[in-house]
Amino acid sequence: MTSFPHLFSPIQIGGMEVRNRILSTGHDTVMAHDGHVTDRLVAYHEARARGGAGLIVVQVSGVHETARYTSHILMATSDDAIPGCARLAEAVHRHGAKICGQLFHPGREIMETDDGTAPVAYAPSAVPNQRFRVMPVPLSLRMIGEIVSGYGDAAARLMAAGFDGCEIVASHGYLPAQFLNPVVNLRDDAYGGSRDNKLRFLREIAADIRTKTSPGFVVGLRITGEEHDSQSLEASEVLAFAKMLDGDGIIDYFNVVAGTSASLKGAVHIVPPMYFAAGYSAPFAAAMKAAVTKPVFVAGRINQPQIAEQVLVSGQADMCGMTRAMICDPEMPAKAAAGRLDDIRACIGCNQACIGHFHKGYPISCIQYPETGRELTLAIKEPTAHRKRIIVAGGGPAGMKAAAVLAGRGHDVELHEADSQLGGQARLAQLLPGRAEFGGIITNLAREMETAGVVVHRQSRVTRAMIDAHGADVVVIATGGKPHWPEVEGGDSSHVVDAWQVLRGQANVGTSVLIADWRSDWIGLGLAEKLAREGCRVKLCTEGIAAGEAIHGYVRDTMVAALHKLGVEIIPYAKLYGSDGNTVYMEHSASGEPIIFEEIDTLVLTQGHDRVADLEEALVDFAGEVHVIGDANTPRTAEEAVLEGLKVGRAI
Numbered sequence: 001m002t003s004f005p006h007l008f009s010p011i012q013i014g015g016m017e018v019r020n021r022i023l024s025t026g027h028d029t030v031m032a033h034d035g036h037v038t039d040r041l042v043a044y045h046e047a048r049a050r051g052g053a054g055l056i057v058v059q060v061s062g063v064h065e066t067a068r069y070t071s072h073i074l075m076a077t078s079d080d081a082i083p084g085c086a087r088l089a090e091a092v093h094r095h096g097a098k099i100c101g102q103l104f105h106p107g108r109e110i111m112e113t114d115d116g117t118a119p120v121a122y123a124p125s126a127v128p129n130q131r132f133r134v135m136p137v138p139l140s141l142r143m144i145g146e147i148v149s150g151y152g153d154a155a156a157r158l159m160a161a162g163f164d165g166c167e168i169v170a171s172h173g174y175l176p177a178q179f180l181n182p183v184v185n186l187r188d189d190a191y192g193g194s195r196d197n198k199l200r201f202l203r204e205i206a207a208d209i210r211t212k213t214s215p216g217f218v219v220g221l222r223i224t225g226e227e228h229d230s231q232s233l234e235a236s237e238v239l240a241f242a243k244m245l246d247g248d249g250i251i252d253y254f255n256v257v258a259g260t261s262a263s264l265k266g267a268v269h270i271v272p273p274m275y276f277a278a279g280y281s282a283p284f285a286a287a288m289k290a291a292v293t294k295p296v297f298v299a300g301r302i303n304q305p306q307i308a309e310q311v312l313v314s315g316q317a318d319m320c321g322m323t324r325a326m327i328c329d330p331e332m333p334a335k336a337a338a339g340r341l342d343d344i345r346a347c348i349g350c351n352q353a354c355i356g357h358f359h360k361g362y363p364i365s366c367i368q369y370p371e372t373g374r375e376l377t378l379a380i381k382e383p384t385a386h387r388k389r390i391i392v393a394g395g396g397p398a399g400m401k402a403a404a405v406l407a408g409r410g411h412d413v414e415l416h417e418a419d420s421q422l423g424g425q426a427r428l429a430q431l432l433p434g435r436a437e438f439g440g441i442i443t444n445l446a447r448e449m450e451t452a453g454v455v456v457h458r459q460s461r462v463t464r465a466m467i468d469a470h471g472a473d474v475v476v477i478a479t480g481g482k483p484h485w486p487e488v489e490g491g492d493s494s495h496v497v498d499a500w501q502v503l504r505g506q507a508n509v510g511t512s513v514l515i516a517d518w519r520s521d522w523i524g525l526g527l528a529e530k531l532a533r534e535g536c537r538v539k540l541c542t543e544g545i546a547a548g549e550a551i552h553g554y555v556r557d558t559m560v561a562a563l564h565k566l567g568v569e570i571i572p573y574a575k576l577y578g579s580d581g582n583t584v585y586m587e588h589s590a591s592g593e594p595i596i597f598e599e600i601d602t603l604v605l606t607q608g609h610d611r612v613a614d615l616e617e618a619l620v621d622f623a624g625e626v627h628v629i630g631d632a633n634t635p636r637t638a639e640e641a642v643l644e645g646l647k648v649g650r651a652i
């Protein structure tokens with residue numbers, strides 16, 4: 001008997017029976033090539049189907065040439081799409097999951113073109129987009145007809161490929177939502193003005209799909225319950241439109257999300273980072289459930305089966321999108337069903353390797369589980385034929401991952417951590433405001449080590465003598481980094497402290513604080529928030545072109561929004577030059593001109609890290625193998641640390 005009776009009960013949606021209530025919602029993977037499905041994409045979804053997902057909704061497929069919103073979009077505009085989609089459907093069905101495809105037109109929400117030129121975007125009216133700064137061309141009636149028919153043709157292709165259904169993406173401010181939104185749709189023809197007119201486009205799409213597909217083929221609708229934007233489609237309007245569509249009887253399910261692509265403020269809700277509570281969008285789904293008769297799905301930070309079960313028990317939704325939950329742990333449903341809850345690697349909402357990769361144009365992965373997106377390569381771990389005695393020095397993310405993979409493959413692995421606790425810098429990162437969940441990476445990797453049989457020694461610093469006495473064949477050096485103090489004038493003064501000292505409560509911080517931020521990432525932003533909340537007057541000087549430039553936009557914008565509300569002054573293009581008494585000297589990174597700040601009590605350095613790899617020197621004449629990984633190799637982030645742990649774990 002499962003502890004999640006609701007989550008693991010089947011559900012009938014139109015002509016499709018789904019084995020449980022766990023849904024992988026449509027998400028771009030950057031694994032399509034030339035608009036088509038690749039082996040990598042098939043392997044990615046197959047892993048989630050094998051892991052127990054009930055329904056997999058595949059990423060958006062463009063329905064018209066003008067729907068290309070990124071350079072790596074999947075397209076369903078010709079029959080060439082069918083063979084790839086058929087391989088995808090076959091792989092997902094083989095493991096008992098169902099599969100639907102997203103039908104998509106972005107309207108004015110175009111991120112990039114495939115040749116780097118500015119896009120020509122089409123929308124109901126010439127209302128500019130804030131986030132991508134696109135001024136669209138108003139759609140002609142002829143083009144509207146073409147696009148509508150593109151939806152039906154694309155649905156017919158998915159059906160021919162063996163998909164169980166399709167989902168019209170009317171969420172996140174994309175084209176169908178632009179027709180519904182009175183701020184964006186200024187038309188005075190049959191597609192603008194009254195509710196019936198604004199809904200005409202969506203009704204025509206649904207009707208065209210129904211005409212071109214058979215009755216059992218599922219047609220769902222993805223829709224935003226709350227856009228969180230000042231140019232919003234009102235939540236009450238969304239419900240009114242959904243009610244009208246429900247009354248038409250042409251939609252089989254309503255898949256509710258939050259956010260809009262149109263603005264920085266609205267976009268953070270598309271893939272909400274850890275600052276948002278788990279399952280926070282469920283109330284929007286509950287409002288939808290009260291308005292319509294068909295099943296309602298919801299997504300938004302549902303990262304654990306307990307939360308999903310709660311959403312279902314309370315009747316807020318009928319299915320739960322657990323997308324990052326399965327990017328992070330494709331086996332999550334099977335583990336939940338088997339009651340192996342401690343083995344679930346919970347997504348921490350960092351956004352770094354999933355949506356972060358997507359926005360940089362790289363295939364998605366997970367910082368905690370770099371096997372994701374690499375199912376055909378790094379995810380394959382052969383048992384070793386030659387068991388070796390291996391010492392891993394350092395219990396941060398790199399060392400823990402290396403140890404877990406090595407032991408899992410059959411090696412004899414001992415991990416030594418000099419500190420009393422595992423985690424390395426992740427233990428400090430979790431102390432930044434709103435980032436406590438980051439500590440989950442430690443819990444998850446520690447569990448992976450335990451399951452694999454790694455012997456862990458805490459408060460144990462690895463020495464050459466220890467290695468020789470142990471008779472180790474291999475040493476993996478994962479001893480991490482320490483704060484980098486640049487050689488600047490006045491840098492040794494007592495009012496200069498580093499980020500680690502502040503986080504550990506070892507710094508005597510005054511009222512007026514200047515943070516000198518080199519990497520423009522979470523640390524500068526997070527420290528600024530922490531100190532402002534503690535009552536300091538904070539200036540955040542960042543060497544980059546914007547604070548948080550190096551991190552994913554949804555995390556950056558959530559953190560910058562918090563700083564703005566706290567009155568923190570952000571100064572970009574500011575490189576540390578030196579300090580003298582209460583004066584801090586900066587240099588404008590572009591002009592080279594001085595920028596001088598007076599009456600500063602404390603200068604906080606967040607200037608990156610130096611590698612700590614003293615052990616490497618002690619092992620110059622060591623006869624066995626030595627590998628240096630993570631920050632000990634060169635300081636970067638937890639993502640590279642875990643990835644290098646995996647790589648070395650496979651290589652030995």
Ligand SMILES: Cc1cc2nc3c(=O)[nH]c(=O)nc-3n(C[C@H](O)[C@H](O)[C@H](O)COP(=O)(O)O)c2cc1C
Nearest residue numbers: 025026027028060299300301321322323324354355
């Ligand atoms: C890498 C990535 C790409 C996404 N691309 C899409 C997309 O193509 N279409 C869509 O409707 N939502 C997209 N989303 C949003 C997800 O479908 C989902 O709503 C969101 O991740 C929140 O759910 P979660 O907290 O369970 O991850 C994407 C999310 C991620 C992480």
Ligand code: SF4
Nearest residue numbers: 347350351354366367
């Ligand atoms: S990269 Fe971070 S947000 Fe994305 S799936 Fe992994 S843990 Fe979750």
